[in-house]
Amino acid sequence: QVQLQESGPGLVKPSETLSLSCSVSNASLAGSSYYWAWIRQPPGKGLEWIGSVYYSGSTYYNPSLKSRVTISVDTSKNEFSLKVRSATAADTAVYYCARVGSERALLSRPIFFFDFWGQGTLVTVSS
Amino acid sequence: DIQLIQSPSSLSASVGDRVTLTCRASQNIDTYLNWYQQLPGKAPKLLIYAVSFLQSGVPSRFSGSGSGTDFTLTISSLQPEDFATYYCQQNYTTSPWTFGQGTKLEI
Numbered sequence: 037q038v039q040l041q042e043s044g045p046g047l048v049k050p051s052e053t054l055s056l057s058c059s060v061s062n063a064s065l066a067g068s069s070y071y072w073a074w075i076r077q078p079p080g081k082g083l084e085w086i087g088s089v090y091y092s093g094s095t096y097y098n099p100s101l102k103s104r105v106t107i108s109v110d111t112s113k114n115e116f117s118l119k120v121r122s123a124t125a126a127d128t129a130v131y132y133c134a135r136v137g138s139e140r141a142l143l144s145r146p147i148f149f150f151d152f153w154g155q156g157t158l159v160t161v162s163s
Numbered sequence: 164d165i166q167l168i169q170s171p172s173s174l175s176a177s178v179g180d181r182v183t184l185t186c187r188a189s190q191n192i193d194t195y196l197n198w199y200q201q202l203p204g205k206a207p208k209l210l211i212y213a214v215s216f217l218q219s220g221v222p223s224r225f226s227g228s229g230s231g232t233d234f235t236l237t238i239s240s241l242q243p244e245d246f247a248t249y250y251c252q253q254n255y256t257t258s259p260w261t262f263g264q265g266t267k268l269e270i
Contacts, residue, residue, distance in 0.1 A: 083199075085261070097259075099259060143193065143213065147197075147213045149209055153207060
């Protein structure tokens with residue numbers, strides 16, 4: 037079973053860069069046919085997709101965050117990472133990494149879903 | 164962005180009840196609609212993808228239906244472990260994938 041684990045600082049100062057990593061077990065990022073994603077959830081609120089990365093480095097970002105976010109992959113470490121620049125209090129959230137599963141036989145285009153998740157890590161942006 | 168509106172925002176029910184949760188999209192999303200369950204303090208868990216296909220290991224008391232803009236998640240007989248928050252999510256378009264605001268199912 038695929039396992040994901042987020043890691044990184046739990047406290048970030050305003051205007052600094054929020055940086056997280058997601059270590060993947062029981063699956064190899066190199067040459068995999070999956071995208072990998074970051075999703076966040078502010079305390080007491082709903083879920084927001086941040087972006088996704090392919091093992092080749094190809095990325096998709098939420099337009100609302102695109103100007104401040106970079107997602108990258110390191111196949112040698114079997115992990116992928118998130119950076120959010122110029123962090124503000126609005127970036128305070130539980131951050132989840134997830135695998136993007138897909139089903140290609142059902143519809144005219146593949147349907148994608150988040151089928152394996154990390155446990156999440158709370159990042160607080162505060163001075 | 165495609166907006167997903169879930170109703171109700173919260174729902175009180177009892178063990179054994181049949182409940183139906185609704186998700187409405189701001190535009191046609193065909194059947195590109197998934198459902199997740201989130202227990203308190205836990206990561207979301209995929210329940211259903213493409214409207215009606217149960218993820219492996221999900222009990223058959225969960226079912227989904229709909230197409231276009233209106234979708235439902237039904238739990239046929241509530242169990243104690245089903246009290247959680249449920250989210251719908253669309254990927255009809257890549258930019259961006261969006262979630263509904265959630266329905267909290269309470270005892």
